[in-house]
Amino acid sequence: MEEIIYKTYTSKIELEEILQLQNENHYSKLSKEEIAIEGFLTCTHNLELLTEFDNITLHIIAVSNNKVVAYLLTMKAIAENKIPLLKSMFLEFKKVIYSTKCIAESNYLIIGQVCVG
16 A cells, blocks of 8 residues: 555645545435445535635645555534534534534634545
């Protein structure tokens, strides 16, 4: 097995490879058997959105043979208005109190979508 390097993305090509993995593992592209065994992704992004999020937080990737083989997307509260599917999660953040403070009022980082190809 080739060495796997973990790092933040450094090129547009790596972002495009994230999108390729995302597309390959989206629930609409998988059989029920694959979903049950391997899992699936529900959200899709585009290059502009990934770049915008990465300008705020850094996406982590795993690279093997110069190809992205896994990723972990990170985002901040700005995602609430960018990804409609996540709206309900952000509404819950407005209800949850941690250490006497509402989570939505805190400076937090969302560890978003994780995919291992």
